[in-house]
Amino acid sequence: MSTRFLHHFFEPRTLAVFGASEKPASLGGLVLRNIQEGGFKGPLWAVNLKGYSQVFGVPCFSRVSDLPEVPDLAVVCSPIEGVPSLIKKLGQYGVKAALVLSGGAYLDRDKGNKGSIRERMLSAARISGIRVLGPECMGLIVPGKKLNASYASQPVKAGRVAYLGQSGMLANAMIDWAAGRDVGFSHLITVGDSVDVLLPDLIDYVNQFSPAQAIMLHLERISDAQHFMTAVRDASRNRLVLAIKSGRTPESDISGMAPTPGIANRDVVFDAAFARAGVVRVDDSDELLDALETLSRMKPLKGDRLAIVSNGLGPAMLAIDKLISAGGKLAEFSAETQAALHRSEVDMSKPGENPVDVGGNASPERFVQALEIVAADANVDAVLVVHAPTRMAPSLVTAQALIDNRKKFRRNLLTSWMGLKEALNARHICNLAGIPTYISPEKAVKAFMHMVIYQRVQALLQEIPPSLPFSTSPEIRAQCRTLIKQAKEQGRQTLTHSETAQVLEAYGIPTAPSVYLANADEALARAAEIPGTKALKVVHEGNCRPYRYRKHPHKISAGLLQDLDTPEQVAEGVRQLGEKVAEKFPEYAIREYCLQPMQRGKHSMQICAGITRDPVFGPLIVFGIGGYKVNVLADRQVALPPLNMSLAADVVGRTHAASLIREHSADPERDIQHLCQMLVKLSQMASDLSDLRGLEVNPLLLNRDGMVAVDFALDLGSPSRFAIMPYPEELREWVTLKNGWQVEVRPIRAEDAHLITTFHRQLSEESIRFRYFHNKSNLTQRDLSILSHINYDRQMAFIAEYLGDDGSKEMLGVVRVWNDPDNIRTEFSVIIRDDLQGLGIGSLLMKKMIDYCTNIGTLEMIGKIMVDNHPMRALMKHLGFKCRYNMEEQVIDAVLRLNEPESEWQRHRLESMPD
Structure with missing residues (x-):
């Protein structure tokens, strides 16, 4: 790269x-x-x-x-x-x-x-x-x-x-x-x-x-x-x-x-x-x-509300159908616009409503008048003109009238000149005038929606997610990695049902109470440990892998017996399932039998979720409808980890399962929240356990009591690279400050936006000026997104975080770097809370970042410092930076060589890059 x-x-x-x-x-x-x-x-x-x-x-x-x-x-x-x-x-x-x-x-x-x-x-x-x-x-x-x-x-x-x-x-x-x-x-x-x-x-x-x-x-x-x-x-x-x-x-x-x-x-x-x-x-x-x-001619949109002006309701309705089916919004006119449309009598159908029908006999002047009124409405973000040629308003004449008066229209303008012969010239002069034009209303709406979808996607990616529902720990990672290591040492590429249950429980995903049996005698002795009616599943080498149903996703063979009441029935069930496996799958060895309480799905939603691995994009999170007798692939959505709660909600919201939950659940918000939390936990699991190739939880039952994983399978493979670099847990460390505080120094994450906001409010005007080179009293949503949503491949930010006795968290300082794509040079910034300066936080964070950038092979670290920022200049001198005055920008350039160039092009690039 x-x-x-x-x-x-x-x-x-x-x-x-x-x-x-x-x-x-x-x-x-x-x-x-x-x-x-x-x-x-x-x-x-x-x-x-x-x-x-x-x-x-x-x-x-x-x-x-x-x-x-x-x-x-x-x-x-x-x-x-x-x-x-x-x-x-x-x-x-x-x-x-x-x-x-x-x-x-x-x-x-x-x-x-x-x-x-x-x-x-x-x-x-x-x-x-x-x-x-x-x-x-x-x-x-x-x-x-x-x-x-x-x-x-x-x-x-x-x-x-x-x-x-x-x-x-x-x-x-x-x-x-x-x-x-x-x-x-x-x-x-x-x-x-x-x-x-x-x-x-x-x-x-x-x-x-x-x-x-x-x-x-x-x-x-x-x-x-x-x-x-x-x-x-x-x-x-x-x-x-x-x-x-x-x-x-x-x-x-x-x-x-x-x-x-x-x-x-x-x-x-x-x-x-x-x-x-x-x-x-x-x-x-x-x-x-x-x-x-669209891209060549339209200005950036400010919103997603479309108004339509047409010389007939038929074409306008085609545009509306396309707009609504694509997830767009029809603009609602303000009271002033409605009154103006009534007074002008330009709307021939339902004055004051969107779309505006100027009528089949509308002159070019009436089109222009209607457009002026609609385009002045603050509730409108773009206007689509739909025109079918008539004797009263030929396409070419009407198009020319729009072009001549375009400066009067305060909104983005799209046009659809319907037809081929007469409309051709109208489209041509609009092209020359730089006005977007399309052969049909549907195409115009689709083009408009490209801009809208871009806005929505960016808004989702910039959304500040809620706090994570789960925090991994070295103990959790060690426990699960030990299970995986033991399986590999035994020559297995899968975990057993009981081992997979331990992994799920470790990551906070509840599993159904289970007793694992080796034979009929053990079944007879232990069946009473599961009260009530029971279900029995045989786990063998043929059914212990996830996603084994590619050709027949609606026929998932579970090797299952249900409605067993007595120990004798359980023991007989073990014998029956063992004989069935020996008859149908003689090549597969039986691993274990799993006995669980009978789970009725009558009042439960059955979900399928898990982790899979793509040959190009690496680990993926999957989610959708589940169960043994449904086509689980029909509703399956996928997402690239790592996930936060906002991204998880987007995945869940795209499924039919979410629609059913909203229709039938007594508390749909709670249930969707639980599912999102589970997906975030699966995402963390994929990041922590690099040997995990696939995990399928199916079914996971969701009901008024919560959720529980009933059946699951996990297989192993070689580590795979993520398409998006996950949160670098290994860079977290605890340090002691000069005042005795125990502080965690860790990479920043998207969920830290609220910490950044509070931290910024505690900074003096001078500290803000030293950091941003101008006064920045408040941070916008976009600012917070840029500061908290970072791409760990090319950026890094370490924060010093103090955990209070009451569980509250405080951000004490932050250091950031931005690497160029070739990792030649990185630019840093560092800022410490005013009331905590003198405790060595700045030096601590800078040393952490210098070590990090050195280890990833960056050649040089640079920073720009205001001339009157004497504490920062002193810190740079202490850390070994070379400082020189930049006359053009009137700042101090601080430069530290981290690694020597390994090739001539790197040396040339370093020498030719402006500071």
Whole structure:
């Protein structure tokens, strides 16, 4: 994961095209002409072994070593067989970036045990240090830099949207569509089958250095989920990110990944990942193009309330149906707007209500008048104009009237000019005027909802969650890890039913009272330990694994006998189940028999929840309807851990199970709260127990008495990387301050927002000014979100927390760092409560952070200090920072070298990065 040398791709001073000729079918010749016609200002050369003196007027050389100077970017269009050796030569010559458009059908074929072309390209790139984008990419286009190093069929206009994709052909279609709509791009890049520079690298680069207001992604596969999630989560905090993912069905999935246990279709995992990253997903190419229209022309929305102005109720009702079904809101007009609509008599149907029907005979002037009234309403966030052509108001004339008066409309405006022949020109002039326009009302509403969904997703991710319902401990982790270790030492890949019950109980998930039996004699002796009517289950090697029902999720064989009353019946049941297993599954050894009180589901909801593992995204939390005789996959939702209570509530709320609870529970809020707490506990379990591969609790009974896990299974595997780095429990420690207080120093978490708020209120104006460089008396919701919701891959914040005798918690100080994507440099800030300064808290926190950053390989730590912040300057000197006055910013720059660069590029990057 690195943006190393990526600026050579997007801001090259010099360019060389390899494999260019003037032959009609020459890919290199086509790319060379595009570079010329794009207006590239720097030196441009062609390289071809044929010994041409020039290609299309561009000087041509036979070898890279013959070039007048080392090019910043090499564009490779030569035959693919020779590309690995060419990349090695380019790197040795000092070229930093190679864009490989060449491709072929044999990229993965290994000839002569030398490795495939793809493998040899990657090896050459790593050995020589060059960055490689490709092979089989369309190229890249940066209109603002007059760079078109691609085989695109036509030029691209500069715009506000960055398009990053994995398909060159889809990108070509986007270019043609955008040209027809007069829409532009800030960047247009395809990675093809890139061996080195990957999509997350490009997302990081665009997020840091591009003026784009939105990013559009086309994905076919994701190879490194953690890299992808880190990059896209960072990007979505600053701008709207939309994504389209092909391969949604097993038939079109080209990833070759194994199925995810307990998941019918892996596409739901991508849904969960996009939602967690703050990305808005679009379903098809039409929607993607309409989204581009919206992103290019609309201002950011302030809310989700839509008003509709139409010259007929029929089209307006189509828009309303789509809006409501998509979860949108129809704006409710203020009393002033209703009165104005009554007075003006522009509404022909129900004056004062939304939608506004201006009538089939409405003139363009009436449209404009209605729009002025509606767009002035503070309860309206956007207005959709729906127009069907009439003699009184032809599409073109009405569109022109809207364009001429657009400055009068105070809200975002969307238009739908229905029809094809007459409406075509109306859509065209709206495109030229920069007004979003769509072929149907439904498409317009869908585009509007992209912006709304983005707002809602960001609001969810910025929501301050309630306190965690459960706190893990070293003792809990040790207890469960011991069970897992013992199972592995015995050669088992699963825990027994009784061992799994111990794990669940350790994490605060109640299980049904159980007696575990080895044989009929033990059953006869111990059956009375379970009072009343009983249920008996046999646990054998074939049914002790989770998610074993992929092909028949509605036929879960439990090996179960119910309604047993006497010890004799229990003993006979043990014999019957043992004989049944021996007959049907002779290859499976019986582990144990589980005897439980009979649990009637008549007054209970049956739930299925657990942990599974995806081959790309790692551990996942699953939740939905449960039971032995239902299709548990039909209602299953998934989420990426770690979860907090807000995220857990979102998962539960998306299921049919939640709807049933709200309809039938005597206390639905309590029951949903219990389920959310359980999901957070499962999330913590997944984080703590790295060898846990899968856990299924099914059924978990939920009723007025609470919830209880009745049946469950757990299997083991090798540790798997999380897509989102979980809370780093191992970094917590207790220390003693100079005044004798015992204080915990730990990483911050989202639930600490209330501690941050209280801490901020206790700071003096001077301390706030020293930290933020301006007065900041109150923290907004967004401030709290940024300060508490951190991405542990690239950020860290340690707080010093004091636990009072009454259980109250106080935040005494905090230190933060923000790492760049290449982990070259990190910027710190530290602030201590005024009444606690002098106790060594600042030094303690800084040393903790310095150790942390040193251990993760960061090269340098920097901070900016106000000139009159003398205590901080003294602390920096004590810690070994080099301090110098920055005349431009009029601050003190404090710099501490943590690790020495391991490569020349790191050294160069460190020297060239501004402080």
